[in-house]
Amino acid sequence: MKVKVLYFAGLREQVGSSSEELELPAGVSTLAGLRSHLVARGGVWQSALAETRLVRMAVNQQMAQAASAIRSGDEVAFFPPVTGG
Amino acid sequence: MKILVQREDFDVGAEIRALAGHARIGAVASFIGLVRDLNDGSAVATMTLEHYPGMTEKAIEGIVAQAKGRWEVLDCTVIHRFGELKPADQIVLVAVASGHRGDAFAACEFIMDYLKTRAPFWKKEQTPQGARWVEARATDDEAAGRWQRKEPGAA
Numbered sequence A: 001m002k003v004k005v006l007y008f009a010g011l012r013e014q015v016g017s018s019s020e021e022l023e024l025p026a027g028v029s030t031l032a033g034l035r036s037h038l039v040a041r042g043g044v045w046q047s048a049l050a051e052t053r054l055v056r057m058a059v060n061q062q063m064a065q066a067a068s069a070i071r072s073g074d075e076v077a078f079f080p081p082v083t084g085g
Numbered sequence B: 001m002k003i004l005v006q007r008e009d010f011d012v013g014a015e016i017r018a019l020a021g022h023a024r025i026g027a028v029a030s031f032i033g034l035v036r037d038l039n040d041g042s043a044v045a046t047m048t049l050e051h052y053p054g055m056t057e058k059a060i061e062g063i064v065a066q067a068k069g070r071w072e073v074l075d076c077t078v079i080h081r082f083g084e085l086k087p088a089d090q091i092v093l094v095a096v097a098s099g100h101r102g103d104a105f106a107a108c109e110f111i112m113d114y115l116k117t118r119a120p121f122w123k124k125e126q127t128p129q130g131a132r133w134v135e136a137r138a139t140d141d142e143a144a145g146r147w148q149r150k151e152p153g154a155a
Helices: A009-015 A031-039 A043-049 B012-019 B055-070 B101-118 B138-149
Strands: A002-007 A019-023 A056-059 A062-064 A075-079 B002-006 B027-034 B046-051 B075-081 B083-085 B090-098 B121-127 B130-133
Touching: A002 A009, A002 A031, A009 A043, A009 A075, A009 B121, A031 A043, A031 A056, A031 A075, A062 B055, B002 B055, B012 B027, B012 B075, B012 B090, B027 B101, B055 B075, B055 B101, B075 B101, B090 B101, B101 B138
Parallel strands: A002 A075, B002 B075
Antiparallel strands: A002 A019, A056 A062, A056 A075, B027 B090, B046 B083, B046 B121, B075 B090, B121 B130
């Protein structure tokens, strides 16, 4: 399945990408699975998205948890804790 | 209800006058957030706000809807800026109109506390030591958490 993945703020700068279309391998069906898939790229991906990093996630523009399901065509986003206001 | 995420500055007086337009409104509470020239011991030359177009507006709409479920909110305006700002520039306006001050104050503070911890904005400061992303503060999470312990409508 194909998803759109967005990166924001410090995380965007770390991975050097603001968005990508990604074809996911079978078996990747949750946010946690997608995150592991990206970490497996190694290098900046591993350091930016490692388990120990505080990363917030959204699916289709709604805050979501690691166990949240992702489906083909979804817009997924990874970003640091928010600091507006 | 008016929710705007914009690069441009806003006129607080005009926004409040636009809110207080009907006779059931007895109270308008407002909060304005500004850029400080000093943060965590460093001089701040400029601050750049990044957001998530689409999600940011939806998140604020959701927060305002929650406030309406808990207090009497007759009208409400939330304006949050993005882009490059300088010290003393306005960042955010939350203004809530209600029948009485209690609901106006509470809803205004709730919206601001939730906005700070749930709306996707990120601040980057330019300081003499270089550019840095502002870290999320535990005190902001605590401020938002206070509202979860209170029963809706409790004094």
